[in-house]
Amino acid sequence: MISLSHLIVAVSWLVALVVARVPTAPVVPLVDYHETVGIPLATRIKETEDAIMARSADKDGRIVGGVVAPVGSYPYLAGLLITFVNHPGTSACGSSLVSPRRLVTAAHCWLHSLQANQFVVVLGSQYLFYGGTRVPTSTVIMHPQYNPSLLLNDVAMIYLPYNVPLSSTIQPIALPNGNQLLDQFVSEWGFAAGYGKTSDQQTGVTVNSFVSHVNLRVISVAQCQSVFGFWVQQSNICTSGVGGVGICGGDSGGPLVINRNGQNILVGISSFVASTGCQLGYPSAFARITSFHNFITQHL
DSSP states (O other): OOOHHHHHHHHHHHHHHHHHTOOSOOOOBOOOHIIIIIHHHHHHHHHHHHHHHHHTOOOOOOSBTOEEOOTTSOTTEEEEEEEESSOOOEEEEEEEEEETTEEEEOGGGTBSSSBEEEEEEEESOSOSSSSSEEEEEOOEEEOTTOBTTTTBTOOEEEEOSSOOOOBTTBOOOBOOOGGGGGOOOTTOEEEEEESSOSSTTOOSOOSOOSOEEEEEEEEOHHHHHHHHGGGOOTTEEEEOOTTTOBOOTTOTTOEEEEEETTEEEEEEEEEEOBTTOSSSSOOEEEEEGGGGHHHHHTTO
16 A cells, blocks of 8 residues: 555656656666565575585575675675564565674665564574574664655664674674765775575575675666656665666665775665566665764664
8 A cells, every 4th residue: 555655755756757758657666575575585595595404515696696705705794584573474684783783774674564573683604594693683773764665764773682792704894984974986886795586587496595796886866866766865875787787685684885995884775676676777776874874873
């Protein structure tokens, strides 16, 4: 059901299109995350990892157009196994460790069409259901202006009950600071990592359950709005989908990172892709870390 606020914004955008005589409507992002993607994906990953463990086989990864991430390449990346208040399924998202006791993720991983009741945070593992440090928590603080209908302010902080032990495979990532807080990062190359699908065609159980990563070029907000319209705000940061690359189902909440002078900096939180598919050349949209810096740092 479309909310009143969603309808008002949509009508406003359609009026603007008519006035500007733009011939095409904006691409609609994938918004029904848990039922459409997260729960079916978590089920397939579990079956896949069970089979891999039974065979002790090492295979490939998930992000579209990317490659398998070497073990320990993303020590700040954490998987999320999600259970719900009134649904028996388990869903999957990503997150980023920003301090020994805090992580940042997409708010829609905690609340969208379903209300989560617990995250199991998985650190230091290439797998979601096996290995690593696994910490259950129900303390998740969504951005106070999060709008699930429009995926606005799609940011949430995860509180862990204790400081996780840091190691070569578990390390926080740096946040932007100083002049970086004013940077738009347009045309810079970053990289995303996650446990999500590696192609639109991936529907059955595969052996591709490892973390994967892909290099992505940041584009301007205007370029992203030309595709997604009102769904994209100044508080989003987007990457080009040219070549069929980007985030995909299951990568929600995971990191977009840029390297500055040898230091990895978290600049985005995976938020949405086109509902029609991940490999059609459309941008990937992230919540822009610099837009939510105050919210994040007040919860560290």
